[in-house]
Amino acid sequence: MxxxxxxxxxxxxxxxxxxxxxxxxxxxxxxxxxxxxxxxxxxxxxxxxxxxxxxxxxxxxxxxxxxYRKRINAIPETNNLLEKLRMLISEWPKDKRITGVTRENVLKAIKRHEDQYNYVDYITLSSSLLFSMKYVLNYEDLVKSTLYNCIRMSDYKAEGYLNGLDIVxxxxxxxxxxxxxxxxxxxxxxxxxxxxxxxxxxxxxxxxxxxxxxxxxxxxxxxxxxxxxxxxxxxxxxxxxxxxxxxxxxxxxxxxxxxxxxxxxxxxxxxxxx
Incomplete structure (x- = not known):
């Protein structure tokens, strides 16, 4: 292969x-x-x-x-969270601002995920919920941000990406x-x-x-x-x-x-x- x-x-x-x-x-x-x-x-x-x-x-x-390794190792959990968010905003217009009850539900889902795994890859999450090239590093900053439905529709994969490297x-x-x-x-x-x-x-x-x-x-x-x-x-x-x-x-x-x-x-x- x-x-x-x-x-x-x-x-x-x-x-x-x-x-x-x-x-x-x-x-x-x-x-x-x-x-x-x-x-x-x-x-x-x-x-x-x-x-x-x-x-x-x-x-x-x-x-x-x-x-970056920590983010790669968390890909299964990140994909799981994104799947939940896709379901929550499935009826929401693409690239439009997320407001009201839907926004509250998105934030609640993210907070539950963080409480369960003690980690959320907010940089990856930012690319699915924030305006282009904007990033947050924690939940508090995400709550203050304007959310958009720009969610990625496919799972992330990184098989073999770091193979053979001497990592320090x-x-x-x-x-x-x-x-x-x-x-x-x-x-x-x-x-x-x-x-x-x-x-x-x-x-x-x-x-x-x-x-x-x-x-x-x-x-x-x-x-x-x-x-x-x-x-x-x-x-x-x-x-x-x-x-x-x-x-x-x-x-x-x-x-x-x-x-x-x-x-x-x-x-x-x-x-x-x-």
Whole structure:
């Protein structure tokens, strides 16, 4: 039986790199099949999954700092909850605001589920009940939100998604120290974007954090992801031109894709590799 290859993360995750997957695969041909690929900011694990599927003999380290595994392990319970919600809003118009008794019943069902399992994957649930690209992390914030009938009609599945990965949960600096001296290492670097929504991330990132990450690039092979909102590329070009410090992105290949947040907001995602 052939292994399932995921071109998108099996559960919703803000900032997953699905639009770059084809370009990422194409670029991987220039990197060692038996290399060590370290996904410093693992996120949804999509980059790590793709690297492992592309090079089965490579060592691929997935830094699951956001505990995406917990959400994957809870998929059976999440599917069960979504089935109950589908029944509650089966007569409700698609994409319309949920109000009145139906809204109360939806919230009650979610609270009962949380009381029973002591957990609800609110990020996944948000994609079925909130306006596009809006997320909550707890019941209290969900109660304050406007609910919509945008519920997913099929079950979530993630069979084999994390197979073969070396999974850790570490500060990226600690993980970098473990592998920085290996001549076979390729770092996958997708930090939380500066000046973009980061409600689903554990920690708030500021400019200092962003600049600290750049020290990882020097002297190493890497894939680095950012957006045009961060202006980090322009900053590094300025540093390289105006000071004696080397621009870490000098001679790197750059690819761009446009990403829509909603009907009137968008930005450009950027992948650089070297």
């Amino acid at each position: 052939s292994k399932k290859v995921y071109n998108t993360a099996p559960l919703p995750f803000m900032g997953q790199k699905r639009k770059f997957i084809k370009s990422f695969k194409d670029a991987l041909h220039n990197y060692p099949p038996d290399g060590i690929y370290v996904d410093l900011f693992g996120g949804s694990g999509l980059l790590a999954h793709t690297a492992k599927q592309h090079y089965p003999n490579a060592t691929v380290v997935y830094n699951d700092f956001d505990n 949960s570490l500060d990226y600096k600690v993980l970098f120290e473990q592998y920085k001296d290996s001549d076979k290492v390729v770092f996958l670097i997708d930090p939380p974007y500066l000046q973009t929504t980061s409600v689903t991330y554990k920690n708030y990132w500021n400019l200092t954090d962003y600049l600290d990450v750049l020290s990882v690039l020097e002297g190493h092979r890497y894939f680095y992801f950012t957006s045009n909102k961060s202006s980090i590329i322009e900053l590094c070009e300025w540093v390289g031109n105006r000071t004696l410090t080397t621009n870490p992105f000098a001679h790197a290949t750059k690819l761009e894709v446009n990403t829509s947040v909603n009907y009137n907001s968008s930005y450009t995602d950027i992948m650089l590799f070297k």
